[in-house]
Amino acid sequence: LSDLEIYLKSPLNSTILVVCHKVTGDGKKSADKLSEVVKLAAQKGVYFVSKKFYDNQIPDWVVGYLRDKGIKIDPLAANLLTEFVGNDLSRLAQELDKLIITLPAGSKLIQAADIERNIGVSRDFNRFELTKALGEMNFVRALRIADHFARNLNANPFVLTITAIYQYFVRILKYHFLADKSRASVAKELGVNEFFVAEYERAAKRYSAARCVSVIHLLSDYDMRSKGVNNSSTDHGELLRELIYLIIFGK
Missing domain, CATH: 1.20.272.10 (Zinc Finger, Delta Prime; domain 3)
Known part of the structure; x- marks a missing residue:
């Protein structure tokens, strides 16, 4: 961290440096150790914190992800998929991409029946x-x-x-x-x-x-x-x- 701190005080304009840090255990203690580096990163570039979504936020994320791709999803289907997959966004994105591919030509709406047919979760027993x-x-x-x-x-x-x-x-x-x-x-x-x-x-x-x-x-x-x-x-x-x-x- 000390070397990174030195670099951040005078970064090269020709370099794009991306540092990803996953907070584990006691998040506060980890953040305290990185406080100086974080402060410099915020001053010299962009500092972004990606917090894990709560379960009740996932259906809205699903809707937004599909909206960016020009696809709509029935609220029941969004909740059904969320219940089955959980809050793993990477896996959700993979499942959604699969669903998009399986939609009939010209269709722009994912329904509960699509979830049941292509992912395997029952729309009646969940x-x-x-x-x-x-x-x-x-x-x-x-x-x-x-x-x-x-x-x-x-x-x-x-x-x-x-x-x-x-x-x-x-x-x-x-x-x-x-x-x-x-x-x-x-x-x-x-x-x-x-x-x-x-x-x-x-x-x-x-x-x-x-x-x-x-x-x-x-x-x-x-x-x-x-x-x-x-x-x-x-x-x-x-x-x-x-x-x-x-x-x-x-x-």
Whole structure:
């Protein structure tokens, strides 16, 4: 770093130097060590920090990536792809490029059916559809999805499923306390596309704030049980079925 610091004090105009540094461990300590180099880089050139996206920011990134290529994507499809791939932007870009290639000639819209057909994730049996079924208190639908998950636990880990349910009910709880319930404001505060605001509005009518708090406590309990606490034999598939029943029919 000392050599780099010396160079940055008097860089060559004929040279383009790019330094990439990945912060690991304690980001603050790493940044402190680089503070002088960073200060010089900002003074003499361009200093750019690329922060990892939160999960709820990924669908918008997908929309923007495709927009730059002249392609649109259905909000349901964007969420479905995000759920399947996660927040690995490199992999997302690869999957999106594949989808673009598979679009019929003249088509400029990616839909959920395209995700299912070309990537392999089911548009009917996924965490997004599970939380939607819970929000609607549709026990039969939610249980059918849970049964599918139970048969495919490697592709649908319990920890990811319970996290998705937790995030869903936290948003419903947050919705109850929003002063401005206009669609744009709700979408911004909940970190979702405006397309999904109506779903949260309906779910909030079925689940009071107090009920949401109870569900969140229930999720915490079942998260511990999935790790073996107060549970020696019930498998993850059965835990999920129990959880769904208690969320919908519990008090």
